[in-house]
Amino acid sequence: MRYEARLSGSGGQGLILIGIILAEAVGIYDGKNVVQTQSYGPEARGGASKSEVIISDETIYYPKATHLDLLLCMNQKSCDEYYLDLKKDGILIVDSSLVHQVPTNKAYQIPFTRLAKEELGKAFVANIIAIGAIAEISKIVKESSLTEAVLKRVPPWSADLNKKALKIGMEEGKKAEAFIPSKG
């Protein structure tokens, strides 16, 4: 088993943080082998950000994601750029408040940023809503492990806010599944 996830969008959307949270949840609490990576180079200067998590039952010798099982896109540019790296049966999840041209009718479209603002009054928890949805949709991480990992990495004053964000993400993930054609 090897599972490759890429979390992409703009710098400042907290994609590195949720990459680390997902990796710690699966690696430390679920006990799998995980490598979490971010790359910087010419493309980082435009404010693009991507964070990758590779999960395996075995030692990970090649820690680059090349055939994605899951792709999260928090802006249009990342969706345009990375969609072709997704496997044929891979999962595409987009922030539908920011991504308006979606390349497939099988995408999970959830307005993470709008939900964060409207439901919680804080746009910056859009990333935590997204990781909650990813857990629900992909089943790659136990919900209890994810909650523990989130609480370990966010400031103590924001614990409640983040727990609510996770819950919204999980619920929205469940709802979005109903709209995926192949799951009919």
Place this chain on the structure above:
Amino acid sequence: MRYEARLSGSGGQGLILIGIILAEAVGIYDGKNVVQTQSYGPEARGGASKSEVIISDETIYYPKATHLDLLLCMNQKSCDEYYLDLKKDGILIVDSSLVHQVPTNKAYQIPFTRLAKEELGKAFVANIIAIGAIAEISKIVKESSLTEAVLKRVPPWSADLNKKALKIGMEEGKKAEAFIPSKG
């Protein structure tokens, strides 16, 4: 040019954060290609933490560190475990408040944790002192880029504290060089 750095110690010492800061300083502000990684697996359950940064002028095809140019050890266990991965002329930097058995007389020994507590009253900035020392000793990152990257990643209230921590690290890095035998 390829440069491999590993930042190691216990979970909670902020090694992932300084890995990200170093990577952003070199990748975004200095414009080099950088891959920053952390791995989790059986060893992470003991609370061990390591963060790797690979820097290159070219595209990085193999993002694992195997022949370290620089190794930071913030506890004894990481020093025992990773010293053998250091190149013959690689740089070893240890937190001498926590690492008492040093495997070579060419190590840079700086009491990061003690300095953080005594000079700044906050043990948690030991990691920022360490990254300041790394910049001074290794010259792999411009000091202005590192300062920018630190300020981008720490909470605004702690900006002054972190700037002081960086400065202490740079000064201590300079002092420690005088004790390296080969540099006479």
